[in-house]
Amino acid sequence: MRVAVVGDGVAAALAGAVLARAGAAVIRVPTEEGGTGLGPFGPALTAMPDWQASDIAAALPPVPGASFALGIAFAGWAANGGGWFLPFGDVGAALGPISFAQVIARMRAQGHALRFADFALATQAAQAGRFAPPSPDPRSPLSTLAMGVHYPAEALADALTALAPVQAVAPLVRVEHSEGRIAALVLADGAMLVADLYVDATGGDGRLIGHLSPGWESWAECLPCARATVTATAETQPPPPYAFHSADRDGWAATIPLDGRRVETRFSVAGAGTPYVNGRRTAAWRGNCVALGAAAGVIEPVLGAPLLLALRQAERIAALLPHAADQSAEAAEYNRLTAAELDRARDAAVALWATNGRVGEPLWDAARDRGSDQLRWTLDLYRSRGRVPLYDEELLSRADWIAILDGQGLRPRRLDPLGAAVSDAAVTAHAGRLRDRLLAAVRQMPSHADQLARYRAAS
Amino acid sequence: MAGNIASVLIVGGGTAGWMVAAALGHKLSGTGIAVTLVESEAIGTVGVGEATVPHIRAFNQALGFDEAAFMAATNATFKLGIEFRNWGRIGDSYIHPFGAFGQPIGGVDFHHQWIALRRSGRAEPFDHYSLPVAMARANRFAHPAADPASLASTYGYAYQFDASLYARFLRAQAEAKGVTRLEGRVVDVTQDERGHVSAVTLDDGRRLSADLFVDCSGFRGLLIEGALASGYDEWTHWLPCDRAWAVPCANVGPIGPYTRATALHAGWAWRIPLQHRAGNGHVFASGFTDEQAALDRLLGQLDAAPLAEPRQLRFTAGKRRRQWIGNTVAIGLAAGFLEPLESTSIHLIQLGIERLLDLFPTADWDPLDAAEFNRLMDLEYERVRDFIILHYAATQRDDTPFWNHVRTMSLPDSLATKMALWRARGVVVNYRQGMFLEPSWLAVYLGQNIVPDGIDPRAGAGAADAAAMLRNIASTVERLPTHESVLPRTLEAAA
Secondary structure, three states: OEEEEEOOOHHHHHHHHHHHHOOOEEEEEOOOOOOOOOOOOOOEEEEOHHHHOOHHHHHOOOOOOOEEEOEEEEEOOOHHHOOEEEEOEOOOOOEOOEOHHHHHHHHHHOOOOOOHHHHOHHHHHHHOOEOOOOOOOOOOHHHHEOOEEEEEHHHHHHHHHOOOOOEEOOOEEEEEEEOOEEEEEEEOOOOEEOOOEEEEOOOOOOOOHHHHOOOEEEOOOOOOOOEEEEEEEEOOOOOOOOEEEEEEOOEEEEEEEEOOEEEEEEEEOOOOOEEOOOEEEOOOEEOOEEEOHHHOEEOOOOOOOHHHHHHHHHHHHHHOOOOOOOOHHHHHHHHHHHHHHHHHHHHHHHHHHHOOOOOOOHHHHHHOOOOOHHHHHHHHHHHHHOOOOOOOOOOOOHHHHHHHHHHOOOOOOOOOHHHHHOOHHHHHHHHHHHHHHHHHHHHHOOEHHHHHHHHHHHO | OOOEOOEEEEEOOHHHHHHHHHHHHHHOOOOOOEEEEEEOOOOOOOOOEEEOOOHHHHHHHHOOOOHHHHHHHHOOEEEOEEEEEOOOOOOOEEEEEOEOOOOOEOOEOHHHHHHHHHHOOOOOOHHHHOHHHHHHHOOEOOOOOOOOOOHHHOEOOEEEEEHHHHHHHHHHHHHHOOOEEEEOOEEEEEEOOOOOEEEEEEOOOOEEEOOEEEEOOHHHOHHHHHHOOOOEEEOOOOOOOOEEEEEEEOOOOOOOOOEEEEEEOOEEEEEEEOOOOEEEEEEEOOOOOOHHHHHHHHHHOOOOOEOOOOEEEEOOOEEEOOOEEOOEEEOHHHOEEOOHHHOOHHHHHHHHHHHHHHOOOEOOOOHHHHHHHHHHHHHHHHHHHHHHHHHHHOOOOOOOHHHHHHHHOOOOHHHHHHHHHHHHHOOOOOOOOOOOOHHHHHHHHHHOOOOOOOOOOOOOOOHHHHHHHHHHHHHHHHHOOEHHHHHHHHHHOOO
16 A cells, blocks of 8 residues: 655654554655645644544654643633633542532632632643643542643654654655546656555645645634744743633734744734635545645644644544545545544634634624534533533543633533532532642642753653 | 422333432432322333343442342343344354454454454454353353453443333332332323423322423323324334234243344344343334234244243334423433344433433523433434444345345435445444444444455454464353353342
8 A cells, every 4th residue: 555645744744654654655755845734833833632642642752842731821812801721631520429510610609719720730730830741540640630742843743754664755746637536746856656545734735635625615704813923932941831822802822832942823814924724625535635734624723733633634544544446435434524523623713712702802703603503502501501512523522621611701501400419518628629639739740841851851 | 590490200110210210319319309200000011021231330330229139139130242143144143242352463453354364264253252252152251350451351241131120129229219109190291381291190180290201101102292292203114123022931051141132034033031031022023024923933933931921012113303392301212212132222211311410400491401412312312223223234134025125225324324434444433422332333244244345454464363362262261150150149149
């Protein structure tokens, strides 16, 4: 099975590594256009904790310039400019019949002002600038952490490229195609490359898939930003263990703290910057060509999804590596799953816009309460009784959703009736115990700077 | 904030009604919400020998039931899976176990390796690579080992029991938790101006009102259909069986830790071994055979003489369009019917109960609770339906009009897509929601000779590993006690 992986950045390196490890004979074809293949969002990437749980992440050596991530800090999205934190890992603990979200709702009903996410060890450790890797021992409070990583895109691409033997060839010049299939790739040295499967990791342009499957569903109505501007600044101070995503009148900005560098990407509706369109390809696999990364779908990284999405797509291609020339069954399944996953990841990003508290600003007023039926259902159920419906393809956990909606200031109208069996005093005592345990655990954790120095020494 | 409702009335006893009563009695204890169940001794329940799936253990554990006491009270036996006879072709037999098949070899899933081995003629039947299947065939049973590294930890188990005794057991548990039982037959249902059910009237003239009604009245759906006219999605095109004969007989030979489903002329027969007898029945399609012929076929294949008069049941495969309307939730046969080929009846009751507790209503009757309940239950019913249909669609039998119909019928799109992907390349479609996971689909596909056309190019070097798995299974089974020796030991613990 010969697989040509076309593209230059992380997306191509990731696809190459995953497919080569799955047994395909991978040929990497550069385009010399640069970029990550994950959208024009800059040279720093946030890897959500599920990335870390993958086989490919486990095989990676320490990547120079990377830093640890305990969550994402948000400011300016909710009403009154209030900030909040999306922690990686568990939040709180259930009390008998009632979930931890209900514990919070009960405490609020008693008049206590507190936030759901404050009961995650990740939140408390991030505030204190501390970090420790998650513990496998379920009795340790550190077992409640889930680790994310901030990666410099180029160093990550290099590390991924080194993971598996792949053949490299001259850059792509032209794509030969007919009857809905790629016939060959014409390379800069004049060679014609023919493969069983062509993987398009070239980014939003989709230099291969665009010939076979040009249809693109735009989400600009719900995710209005369309320009990205990147600035990188050298940094001598130790980085905080979280990215910072702040909204303002004209869009938002992501600050990703790498080790030694700070990368800021501004997302705005118009003006200078690299253009992009949030959306997805109507069919990401057609004929003998499959797209991943931004060639399959673009979601600005407000929840750090692009790298994890590309990983899931690469793993999906590996699981569906075709056995024959007719790839229609594989394409149908890839397209079904990829579309469902992208749509739901979009819903999570749109949730921030749909629930924004920036009243009186035209950009934000127009975005409020927009979104898919599935997102509306999610928000309605949450507002009704604090419930989050989970669909088949979800990138976020239920706790992630609650942390986001709680942070944005959504409050369920009702308490869980089954919780009536637990007294207010028991609820208060439970919350107090959890908080004490968290604070004690944070005190034991080393600083992020120390952990990073150790990681750096290993890389 | 919206206040709590004050009362729940469960209409109908039987397995569904008493499972709801026991669960609500337990979970609502301390909330001040009163739970009442009304049933009539005069109305028979459908409970026969009933087989379950491993989720039942979570239900029993959540309610604090002791396993030995529960098994002693319900004449229960252990269950490791279901043997399917004559489904792919006449003479075939495979077991769908509660556990996985083999282990990945060289990073390639076992079933791909098995397909490659089969092509080179070096594979034993697929289900030989499963420990619980080997245990079932050898009539062995032990509780799964606690050590996750041990092969003996890699399976689950369920029970086979007398459903009417389970209802009685649940009744005692429910009444101990403060559930009130009333005797009476519902003859009328009163609705208020919103369309909510406000009260039911019993044959002696008593009126029972409540805030929430749970309709466990069985096929008739006294409230959900009789009063609220939910409507019914019929699935008879795919599942033409619409009747069953049920009859008990004596156990002959060792008590098997598994249920048997034998395909017959126009349907199939179950055999469910309990401690003291075996429950038997024949599910058949009245459009393809007459009742007497069906009864003769059932009686003709019993292990021993019948112990009672055969009883007939009638049903229509499908589900209510809306299982929760206003303040009425239907659970059990009132909510829908799928033939018990994969022992899903009690599991669907359990799911209904779990979802009802998750979405338990408040006094403001937010319609979102019902809408979410219906969305989730529709998904579960449809996914179970597809898995049941698979058994018929994946047949090669052409010996009767019934099998010709099911072999060639058009399938739901959701199932046709799954089967196409399997046939093309051996991929099983998985969902977050849905009770049957990959091993179950593999069991039926490969047990019924549906082998993919395409082969994973990485598979092929697994012969030695696969042979080692067989040896490991054989030596593990040898060390395990027989089901019949474990049963009395388990039951003594209850005494």
